Amino acid sequence: MTIAQRRLPNTLNLAATAIAAVDVTSLADAKEAIFYAENAGIRLRCLGEGSNVVLMPKVEGLVCYVKDASVTLLSRDDEFVRIKVGAGKNWHELVKETLSQGWFGLENLSLIPGSVGAAPIQNIGAYGVEVAQFIESVAVMEANQIVREMPAKECAFAYRDSIFKARLKSTANAPVILSVTFCLNRRPDVNLSYAELAAFFEFKSPHVAKPKSKLPSPEQVADAVTAIRRAKLPDPREYPNAGSFFKNPMINAYATPRLEARSVRPYKFGEGYKVSAAQLIDHAGWKGKRRGDVGCWANQPLVLVNYGRASASNLLAFAQEVRESVAEQFQIQLELEPSVVS
Numbered sequence: 001m002t003i004a005q006r007r008l009p010n011t012l013n014l015a016a017t018a019i020a021a022v023d024v025t026s027l028a029d030a031k032e033a034i035f036y037a038e039n040a041g042i043r044l045r046c047l048g049e050g051s052n053v054v055l056m057p058k059v060e061g062l063v064c065y066v067k068d069a070s071v072t073l074l075s076r077d078d079e080f081v082r083i084k085v086g087a088g089k090n091w092h093e094l095v096k097e098t099l100s101q102g103w104f105g106l107e108n109l110s111l112i113p114g115s116v117g118a119a120p121i122q123n124i125g126a127y128g129v130e131v132a133q134f135i136e137s138v139a140v141m142e143a144n145q146i147v148r149e150m151p152a153k154e155c156a157f158a159y160r161d162s163i164f165k166a167r168l169k170s171t172a173n174a175p176v177i178l179s180v181t182f183c184l185n186r187r188p189d190v191n192l193s194y195a196e197l198a199a200f201f202e203f204k205s206p207h208v209a210k211p212k213s214k215l216p217s218p219e220q221v222a223d224a225v226t227a228i229r230r231a232k233l234p235d236p237r238e239y240p241n242a243g244s245f246f247k248n249p250m251i252n253a254y255a256t257p258r259l260e261a262r263s264v265r266p267y268k269f270g271e272g273y274k275v276s277a278a279q280l281i282d283h284a285g286w287k288g289k290r291r292g293d294v295g296c297w298a299n300q301p302l303v304l305v306n307y308g309r310a311s312a313s314n315l316l317a318f319a320q321e322v323r324e325s326v327a328e329q330f331q332i333q334l335e336l337e338p339s340v341v342s
């Protein structure tokens with residue numbers, strides 16, 4: 001195991017170097033990394049493919065990359081299959097592989113950049129599905145170097161949030177996520193609750209039950225999600241970005257008439273209401289706007305793009321301007337979606 005300085009890949013294409021970084025290819029490596037960080041009195045954190053982080057130019061502490069990309073079948077019956085997947089597996093590869101095996105559920109989460117180990121951190125979600133719905137447990141190694149299977153209910157999954165995300169923000173060392181165990185369906189059970197997805201299949205109302213024979217297959221849903229994402233979201237290889245840069249904010253019911261007066265339509269979410277951050281940013285006039293090398297993507301203003309050699313500070317300053325203008329116009333504070341890592 002070699003610990004060395006390293007340039008950190010990230011989908012925003014920000015120039016970032018870790019003082020110390022290491023590939024973790026075994027449990028022994030994970031233990032050694034934890035021991036090293038503990039001894040040196042430095043922070044330890046894991047990164048995946050860098051698709052949901054804003055990396056500052058110098059990243060302190062020890063950065064670990066868990067390399068295990070194995071997929072292990074744990075059990076299978078007529079209804080469900082349980083698989084354990086190494087944290088280093090590419091997310092979209094996993095979605096494709098599960099579909100080709102006839103293991104269903106992840107189809108709405110097609111084409112999300114990043115690794116399996118990163119998926120539970122922000123509880124990735126898209127097109128009416130959140131990964132937490134399919135997670136049985138997450139295997140982590142804590143500071144005591146013991147591997148623990150954390151059942152989903154201990155992970156505090158919420159909209160774009162989990163116990164792991166909270167730990168990333170705190171000063172304590174984040175646990176090393178080694179693998180994720182999923183429970184997937186063996187019978188197709190497609191989810192067309194997201195209006196845009198239902199519309200793709202020309203279902204007028206996503207809430208009206210459809211005869212099973214008329215439903216698209218999970219593979220068709222995966223293709224539809226892929227097509228919708230490709231049309232709307234910039235490809236990070238061409239236009240470096242970290243997906244949504246802000247969360248869709250929760251608001252109080254009393255704020256809704258004021259928003260509706262400006263044609264911003266909140267929607268029911270759990271006990272409260274959520275509002276589309278993209279709509280707020282759009283209404284505030286940011287769509288397609290640029291400041292130097294940072295800009296707001298025209299087809300989905302929730303996404304900020306690095307058009308050239310933007311720095312993390314340029315990006316965060318731009319995000320702050322967007323936040324201030326939305327706050328001024330709508331009295332709503334947008335929260336950053338990616339984690340800032342320094």
Ligand code: EPU
Nearest residue numbers: 126127128243244246247248276278279282299300301302
């Ligand atoms: N919209 C505008 N103006 C535009 C484009 C879109 O106002 O120019 C508004 C539409 O009115 C609509 C909303 O944006 O209300 C629809 O956009 P989308 O379907 O992309 O949904 P979203 O709420 O903006 C969330 C996730 C995405 C995820 C989609 C689909 C968050 C922060 N983002 O975006 O996730 O793909 O739903 O489920 O929850 C990501 O996290 O990186 C991400 C891309």
